[in-house]
Amino acid sequence: MxxxxxxxxxxxxxxxxxxxxxxxxxxxxxxxxxxxxxxxxxxxxxxxxxxxxxxxxxxxxxxxxxxxxxxxxxxxxxxxxxxxxxxxxxxxxxxxxxxxxxxxxxxxxxxxxxxxxxxxxxxxxxxxxxxxxxxxxxxxxxxxxxxxxxxxxxxxxxxxxxxxFDYPTPEREVVILCQEAGIDKQTATQLVALGNDLRRLKDQDLEEAASTRLLIYCALMIGSGTPVGDACRACRRSL
Structure with missing residues (x-):
């Protein structure tokens, strides 16, 4: 199958x-x-x-x-x-x-x-x-x-x-974003780095960490033509 x-x-x-x-x-x-x-x-x-x-x-x-x-x-x-x-x-x-x-x-x-x-x-x-x-x-x-x-x-x-389960390693998460959203590796790498920076703020300034799912949503918006900054800010507001 x-x-x-x-x-x-x-x-x-x-x-x-x-x-x-x-x-x-x-x-x-x-x-x-x-x-x-x-x-x-x-x-x-x-x-x-x-x-x-x-x-x-x-x-x-x-x-x-x-x-x-x-x-x-x-x-x-x-x-x-x-x-x-x-x-x-x-x-x-x-x-x-x-x-x-x-x-x-x-x-x-x-x-x-x-x-x-x-x-x-x-x-x-x-x-x-x-x-x-x-x-x-x-x-x-x-x-x-x-x-x-x-x-x-x-x-x-x-x-x-x-x-x-936990969030994937950065290397795996980059592969996932490229696979799910069809974005280029450089953009995926930058998104994953941002996601990990936000995760380090968990229990400090953020109630919830940036999930892999949220990074995929952001990548999909970027892939559809949304400016990178706008896509990141829109997904950041859900945390």
Whole structure:
């Protein structure tokens, strides 16, 4: 299969993910925002030839949003699977992006899927759903956002094989910008240098570091004809 999702490995994360998938183990991706976690999951789904179901977690995400609920239609009440249940049935990779944003009582539903049982109890229908052999659970979070209110409990965290991500090395980041935005190497090198200067200001004058994603956006604007200074200032304002 031709790979259409570009991903430049940082270390041995591709091999580790493959081994985890082959052993039917859940995976936790840890790293700052915009460093390539979601792109990595998309890449691996293509590599493994598995469907990918992505769930963007948020404060109002409930267990029913994941598992499913009864709905009322023209012919009466019927059950509709949620995205997690569909992934369990179909053998997809289910990716929960920024899982700590979800309510703690919601993430508990992941526990029986992330240990030796690999099953999903659907309380509202009485079904005990055993996961398809190809089902894989992947979650991600940014440790920098952890605080007393929002954090990933050890009882959840220790059920996963953890892969740590960070921003790419400058050399790799230059390659990524050239590849993603089609800009020349000199401009990409200057953008990466600016990004690393801004990252050194993290926790001083900036609330958040300049992510690789933000540098790609800036490079895309420059590639479309936006003056370099205007593009840099527009992206700098999002920090």
């Amino acid at each position: 031709t790979n259409s999702i570009h991903y430049l490995p940082q270390h041995n994360e591709v091999e580790l993910f493959r081994h985890a998938a082959g052993s039917r183990l859940p995976v936790l991706l840890k790293g700052p925002t915009g460093c390539g976690k979601t792109r990595f999951v998309q890449h691996m789904a293509e590599q493994l030839n598995r469907p990918l179901i992505t769930i963007a977690c948020h404060d109002d995400l409930t267990a029913a949003d994941l598992v499913g609920r009864h709905l009322i239609g023209a012919d009466g009440t019927y059950w509709q699977d949620g995205p997690l249940t569909r992934a369990v049935r179909e053998g997809a990779i289910c990716y929960l992006d920024e899982v700590v944003e979800a309510r703690k009582d919601t993430t508990v539903v992941l526990h029986p899927l992330s240990d030796h049982r690999r099953e999903l109890p659907i309380d509202r229908t009485g079904e005990l759903l055993r996961a398809h052999p190809d089902f894989m659970l992947v979650i991600s979070y940014n440790p920098g956002y952890q605080n007393l209110i929002k954090g990933l409990k050890p009882s959840t965290r220790q059920r996963f094989v953890a892969l740590s």
